Amino acid sequence: MEKTDSHSWLQALGLEQHDSKQNVILRYLHDNQISVAMFVFFVVMAIRSLVSRQRDAAKTGANRHYLEAPSFPEIDGLDKFDWKTEDPIKLRTFKPKYYLTMAIQNLDPSELLTMDRTYVERVKYRSKIIAESSDICIRVHDDARIRPAVIELYTYLLSHYLPKRFPQMFKLHYASFETGNQFMLENLVTKQVFATEPTNVTPTETLLKTLGMTVDEDFLFLLTEEGAESSDPKYVFQALVCICPSGWDPREKIGQSLASIHAPVPGYADKLESSMDRYFKNIEVGKYVKRSNWAITQHEELFMPDPNSNHAKQDEQVEAVTEIDPDKTFLRCERQTLHRLPKSKALVFAFKTYMDTMRDIKLEGLGDDLADAIDGLRTGNVPAMSHYKRSPVWGQAVKEYLRS
Numbered sequence: 133m134e135k136t137d138s139h140s141w142l143q144a145l146g147l148e149q150h151d152s153k154q155n156v157i158l159r160y161l162h163d164n165q166i167s168v169a170m171f172v173f174f175v176v177m178a179i180r181s182l183v184s185r186q187r188d189a190a191k192t193g194a195n196r197h198y199l200e201a202p203s204f205p206e207i208d209g210l211d212k213f214d215w216k217t218e219d220p221i222k223l224r225t226f227k228p229k230y231y232l233t234m235a236i237q238n239l240d241p242s243e244l245l246t247m248d249r250t251y252v253e254r255v256k257y258r259s260k261i262i263a264e265s266s267d268i269c270i271r272v273h274d275d276a277r278i279r280p281a282v283i284e285l286y287t288y289l290l291s292h293y294l295p296k297r298f299p300q301m302f303k304l305h306y307a308s309f310e311t312g313n314q315f316m317l318e319n320l321v322t323k324q325v326f327a328t329e330p331t332n333v334t335p336t337e338t339l340l341k342t343l344g345m346t347v348d349e350d351f352l353f354l355l356t357e358e359g360a361e362s363s364d365p366k367y368v369f370q371a372l373v374c375i376c377p378s379g380w381d382p383r384e385k386i387g388q389s390l391a392s393i394h395a396p397v398p399g400y401a402d403k404l405e406s407s408m409d410r411y412f413k414n415i416e417v418g419k420y421v422k423r424s425n426w427a428i429t430q431h432e433e434l435f436m437p438d439p440n441s442n443h444a445k446q447d448e449q450v451e452a453v454t455e456i457d458p459d460k461t462f463l464r465c466e467r468q469t470l471h472r473l474p475k476s477k478a479l480v481f482a483f484k485t486y487m488d489t490m491r492d493i494k495l496e497g498l499g500d501d502l503a504d505a506i507d508g509l510r511t512g513n514v515p516a517m518s519h520y521k522r523s524p525v526w527g528q529a530v531k532e533y534l535r536s
Contacts, residue, residue, distance in 0.1 A: 197304055199315060199328070201292035203474035205241040205418050209296045215321075218248040220486055223424045223465035224498060226505035230512035232403045234411065239420040239469055245289075245347055246467070246484060247298055254348045255322060258375045261435045262344050268437055270340045270373050271386040278370040279336045281353050281478035286339045289347070290317045291328035304328070319346060340373040349469075350374040354412070354479040357389070367412050367479060369393065376434040376485040378427065378464060379442030396443065399514035412470075412479060420471045427464050427521055428506070428530060430456065434485055444522045456529045458490040463502065490533060499534035506531055 225235075261269055272278060294302040295317065303318045305325075315328045326342050343351060352372040356365035366389045374382045385393050390408055394400040415421070429442050430453075436442060442464075444450055468483040493502050506527050509518035518524070 197299060198296040199291040199304070201288050204288055204292070205420070207242040207244075207293060207297055210298060210300075213247070213298060213300060215247045215251055215298070215301060216249055220248045220250055221246060221467060222488070222496075223426065223467060223486055224501075225424045225465070226426050226502055227508065228504045229508040230505070230514070230517055232397075232399045232512070232514045232517065234404065234407060235423050236411070236421045236470075237423065239422040239471075241418075241420045241471075242297065244293065244420065244469060244471070244482075245297070245349055247301065247348075251301075251348065252321060255345060257434065258348070259345045261375050262341055265435070265437075266337075266341065268382055269375050269377075269435070270337050270344065271371065271382050272336045272340070273368070273370045273387045275355065275358055275370050277355055277358070277476070278353060278478070281355065281473055281476035281480075282336050282339050282371055283330055284473045284476050284478075285351065285353075285480055286343060287329055289343065290326060291315060294346070336371065340371065344373040344375055349482045349484045350376055352481045354390075354481060355476075364409070365413065366390065366409065370478070376483075377437045378429070378466070378485070379436055379439055381437045381439060383437075384439075396439075396445070396520075398446070398516035398520050403513065415470065415472055415479065417472050417474045417477070420469065422467065422469045424468060425466050426505075428461065428523075428526060429464050430461050430526060432460060432462060432487070434487070442522065444519055444525075446516065446519065448519075450519075450522060450525050452524055453526055453529050456490065456526060456533060458494070458533055461490045461526065461530060462487045463490070463493055490530060494534055503531040503534040 272282075291304065295304045301319070301321050303320055305316045305318055306313065307316050316325050317328050318325045322345075324345070326346070330339055340351070350373060352374065353370050354367040355370045357368050368387060368389050369385050370387070372382055372386065390412065391401070391405055394404070427442060429436075431441060465486045465488075466483040467486065468481065470479060470481050472479050493499060506523060509515075509521060509523050518527070
């Protein structure tokens with residue numbers, strides 16, 4: 133009777149049942165020691181791996197959503213920037229008289245690249261041109277010095293500039309890749325993902341292609357002539373990704389000096405060559421500059437590698453048009469930038485192309501100003517610029533529309 137009472141009492145307290153559960157667990161652990169040990173091992177390794185990755189990420193700055201780039205100037209992030217509502221920049225640098233000068237202005241390094249509401253349309257167009265005409269728009273000269281320069285700009289833009297400057301559009305991830313764990317840049321707009329550091333076997337052309345599909349700027353890399361020991365070295369175009377050439381073929385410019393590239397431009401040899409060479413030689417790391425140009429074209433295509441499309445040779449006979457379509461005749465402007473890379477010391481010349489119709493210009497109230505600037509092509513310091521820009525073809529018809 134006492135034993136039964138004691139048993140009932142233990143049941144009432146739940147201790148006997150609890151002890152039974154413990155025994156079951158102990159027997160399971162004893163019978164499955166290897167499985168349990170393996171489970172614990174993998175859990176521990178997973179935790180260690182996670183902690184290690186977090187530690188590595190913190191060391192490299194990924195905890196702030198971008199990697200550090202101490203060799204480059206400090207830039208400001210646009211935390212509240214809305215690219216979907218941002219209008220394209222309006223470049224209105226035309227003047228009553230055309231003077232061929234460098235017209236360089238200082239540039240805030242934060243403003244190296246620009247983004248606006250045309251981004252999706254533009255990168256789709258750029259990807260299409262690259263897919264169809266990569267042999268024209270992506271070129272690399274046979275010079276071993278150029279690959280480190282391309283890698284330097286590529287790594288800087290993808291790991292630092294883009295995720296820091298435009299965090300609403302680009303995001304950095306620390307993830308597994310074909311070469312192991314590394315940082316990847318996700319384009320939040322196009323959903324593309326690219327490694328921020330190329331492997332040794334990644335072709336230089338592939339890096340240029342990625343840049344061409346990711347931003348709306350074209351990049352041209354310049355280095356001094358290979359083996360040149362002159363105190364006044366000449367700079368040569370060594371690599372480029374150029375989706376928006378305006379009347380020039382990138383295939384003909386690669387490996388050429390500044391003087392050779394600008395040979396068709398009236399007045400360049402007399403007005404600009406020496407000052408351009410001197411400026412390119414002396415521009416220091418950390419110095420960023422910009423300038424802009426303008427032209428009028430009856431082509432709406434951005435990709436215009438045909439040298440005869442927007443320019444006329446000195447002795448070329450051209451025929452004037454009697455009228456224009458104001459929605460298919462464009463003011464074509466380039467926002468050009470220049471800076472020197474800190475490690476490779478290569479110069480990076482970049483430009484973004486903007487297109488505005490004649491109707492847009494007139495609606496802005498600038499019709500008379502642009503018409504005066506067209507007349508001014510003949511009255512500046514290089515009168516031949518009027519023929520070079522094909523003004524005799526469209527000039528009179530455009531002026532009549534703008535002044536009407």
